[in-house]
Amino acid sequence: MATTNPQGSVGRQQKINEPMREYFYEKEGQQAGPTAGHLLIAHGVKANSLVWHNDMSGWAPASTVPELLPLFSEVSETSSTRDAQEKKASLIQSQSRTHTAKPRLVRRTSVRAPQFSASSKTTKWWHVVLYFIGCIVALLFVRACGVILAQLLLKL
Structure with missing residues (x-):
């Protein structure tokens, strides 16, 4: 047995x-x-x-x-x-040092995406000011060219 x-x-x-x-x-x-x-x-x-x-x-x-x-x-x-x-x-x-939460499996890559801050995405006030100054200068230039051209045509 x-x-x-x-x-x-x-x-x-x-x-x-x-x-x-x-x-x-x-x-x-x-x-x-x-x-x-x-x-x-x-x-x-x-x-x-x-x-x-x-x-x-x-x-x-x-x-x-x-x-x-x-x-x-x-x-x-x-x-x-x-x-x-x-x-x-x-x-x-x-990984996190706590033993109660499961650690995250992280895959490392050699290429990193560019980081953008919130300020680089928004228009700054001085961009607007420079734009308007540029427009005024362009209008004055066109007007001056028009005056010079008109004077030349009148002389002909």
């Missing part, structure tokens, strides 16, 4: 009854999720993909999260893992 280990069956029972932890993950440079941990592979998450859940302080490669290790049987130090670590470093710098 086979005996069972009560501790082992209780341990397995707790794992079965344990609520599934929801993970956010990086997909093509964008934040995706949440999804249950066991479904990450189905969503295309690789060992070097960045993941996060509420109890984590920041984004980390999936291969470094102990609960996800069974999903990734082979974890090796490749260039893609190094890339994930670099992404993690940039995400850690940009």
Whole structure:
């Protein structure tokens, strides 16, 4: 007759009854999720993909999260893992320090859009003054040219 280990069956029972932890993950440079941990592979998450859940302080490669290790049987130090670590470093710098709010996945780009202030969008009063002064000068010039032209025509 086979005996069972009560501790082992209780341990397995707790794992079965344990609520599934929801993970956010990086997909093509964008934040995706949440999804249950066991479904990450189905969503295309690789060992070097960045993941996060509420109890984590920041984004980390999936291969470094102990609960996800069974999903990734082979974890090796490749260039893609190094890339994930670099992404993690940039995400850690940009994330909020509160652990209750999920950190935002920020994609860094090398090109920045120009910044415009509200004052550069509005017309300044001196633009209007210079416009009117220019119009007056132009009218005086046209009038002077007209007078000179009229005098020349009268002499003919």
